[in-house]
Amino acid sequence: MSNKMHIKMNVNGEEQEFLAEPRELLIHTLRERLDITGPHIGCETSHCGACTVTIDGKSVKSCTMFVAQANGKDVTTIEGLGGPDDLHVLQSAFKEHHGLQCGFCTPGMITRASKLLEENPNPTEEEVRFGMAGNICRCTGYQNIVKSILAAASELQAAKEAAE
Amino acid sequence: MIPAAFEYHRPTDMAGVLAVLEEHGDDARVLAGGHSLIPMMKLRMAEVPHLIDLQDVSGLGGIDVRTGEVHIGAMTTQTEIIENAELAQVCPILKEAALQIADPQVRYMGTVGGNVANGDPGNDMPGLMQCLDATFELVGPDGTREVKARDFYEAAYMTDREDDEVLTKVVIPAHGAGYAYEKQKRKIGDYATAAAAVTIVSDMGKCVQASIAMTNLSDTPVWSEAAGAALVGTSLDDAAVDAAVSAMLGDIDPTQDNRGPIEFKKHAAAVILRRAIARAWSRA
Numbered sequence A: 001m002s003n004k005m006h007i008k009m010n011v012n013g014e015e016q017e018f019l020a021e022p023r024e025l026l027i028h029t030l031r032e033r034l035d036i037t038g039p040h041i042g043c044e045t046s047h048c049g050a051c052t053v054t055i056d057g058k059s060v061k062s063c064t065m066f067v068a069q070a071n072g073k074d075v076t077t078i079e080g081l082g083g084p085d086d087l088h089v090l091q092s093a094f095k096e097h098h099g100l101q102c103g104f105c106t107p108g109m110i111t112r113a114s115k116l117l118e119e120n121p122n123p124t125e126e127e128v129r130f131g132m133a134g135n136i137c138r139c140t141g142y143q144n145i146v147k148s149i150l151a152a153a154s155e156l157q158a159a160k161e162a163a164e
Numbered sequence B: 001m002i003p004a005a006f007e008y009h010r011p012t013d014m015a016g017v018l019a020v021l022e023e024h025g026d027d028a029r030v031l032a033g034g035h036s037l038i039p040m041m042k043l044r045m046a047e048v049p050h051l052i053d054l055q056d057v058s059g060l061g062g063i064d065v066r067t068g069e070v071h072i073g074a075m076t077t078q079t080e081i082i083e084n085a086e087l088a089q090v091c092p093i094l095k096e097a098a099l100q101i102a103d104p105q106v107r108y109m110g111t112v113g114g115n116v117a118n119g120d121p122g123n124d125m126p127g128l129m130q131c132l133d134a135t136f137e138l139v140g141p142d143g144t145r146e147v148k149a150r151d152f153y154e155a156a157y158m159t160d161r162e163d164d165e166v167l168t169k170v171v172i173p174a175h176g177a178g179y180a181y182e183k184q185k186r187k188i189g190d191y192a193t194a195a196a197a198v199t200i201v202s203d204m205g206k207c208v209q210a211s212i213a214m215t216n217l218s219d220t221p222v223w224s225e226a227a228g229a230a231l232v233g234t235s236l237d238d239a240a241v242d243a244a245v246s247a248m249l250g251d252i253d254p255t256q257d258n259r260g261p262i263e264f265k266k267h268a269a270a271v272i273l274r275r276a277i278a279r280a281w282s283r284a
């Protein structure tokens, strides 16, 4: 059964159109078909969060979604948040506060954190830990990840107050 | 981990869903949030030649707080339960339990309908719905019928739902009782080693009504009528709580697995129930 379907989705602001089997997992679409390799495959079993992307305002593990389900959706990956020349506040904060070691979990961490800060711009440490519970890191012990996210939150708050 | 190929359907109304179910029978299955079904398909423990995505089907979402009861559409996500302020007012145990399910990413996707229809003994909502005496609404080729959560579960992954029926909503009677959802898990995001849902109504210092249900301690959720009855008429003295715990232990039937041996599970069940009773009573 090779029943390819016509898929259309907006990834990081760009319209993408292609034919794919509905069973293709979104993480494979992003990495292999669209060459968007920020989202990583850590566990492939819905546990680690390395594959986290934002879809229609939700943080989603893209290893647990078929490309067919994402047809017609807006997808944002780490590449859509910022790049080497225009780092997102969270990316700078992770760099500054040693929020990463090997960096494998980082794209998922930052993509998830960006959504968390959108929903809760001024989180407590506990809220950060609870809100990041779907992302596993094998290196840092989380301490500096939490620190980085809290620092990014303060910076975003300060920028908002300055603008007001 | 690539699942077997399937044909993908995304109907926009219930008639469209029922038509595919009727045409393909056992070969068709609905997809809600996918966070139980997709992992099973990736492991090839579930094969679904016709997958019916419910995401665009109208009328399956929404939380409707009415007088005396709450209606929750099957496609309502755990996140939507957590964020609904009105629901937190009238039925706070739902939010308390939803916050203990999985992790943020899973809760954005996982639905109430999928959680209660799945039939996995590890799911948290079935026991909760039994505790609250909820009713499930099912739609099939012969129309709509209602089944009590307490009558719905038959064995692991076996429920009263027929293959050609879709669960459309959950109706929960308003209770105004003290409540607690307590869950013991090995790590955040894990299924329960033992979990307890408890509601208690008190009047003049005495318990006048109590409902107790346990999760992941049998091949179905266990509503322990005897455990609740042991509390009624008492002021929750030690003897009454002991009686409730031993009644509950008589009703569960845990098996040994990677969460521990049977004796440990019984121990965890007793600890969790005591905590849940104490907390529900403090709020009654």
Ligand SMILES: Cc1cc2nc3c(=O)[nH]c(=O)nc-3n(C[C@H](O)[C@H](O)[C@H](O)COP(=O)(O)OP(=O)(O)OC[C@H]3O[C@@H](n4cnc5c(N)ncnc54)[C@H](O)[C@@H]3O)c2cc1C
Residues within 6 Å of the ligand: A045, A046, A047, B029, B030, B031, B032, B033, B034, B035, B036, B037, B038, B039, B074, B075, B100, B101, B102, B103, B106, B109, B110, B111, B112, B113, B114, B115, B117, B118, B122, B123, B124, B125, B165, B166, B167, B168, B189, B190, B191, B192
């Ligand atoms: C890492 C991880 C941790 C988890 N931890 C927990 C946990 O601690 N507690 C917990 O309770 N759950 C947990 N889950 C499961 C999660 O909550 C699921 O999302 C939920 O069990 C099923 O909901 P769903 O919407 O994803 O259903 P799906 O996966 O889409 O469907 C599950 C089953 O129900 C059927 N179904 C779905 N909707 C309907 C309907 N409306 N009518 C009839 N049949 C239907 C499907 O055909 C399928 O057989 C976890 C999942 C993951 C990936």
Ligand code: FES
Residues within 6 Å of the ligand: A040, A041, A042, A043, A044, A045, A046, A047, A048, A049, A050, A051, A052, A061, A062, A063, A064
């Ligand atoms: S790769 Fe998706 S959760 Fe680990």
Ligand code: FES
Residues within 6 Å of the ligand: A099, A100, A101, A102, A103, A104, A105, A106, A136, A137, A138, A139, A140
């Ligand atoms: S930095 Fe290595 S896994 Fe997180």
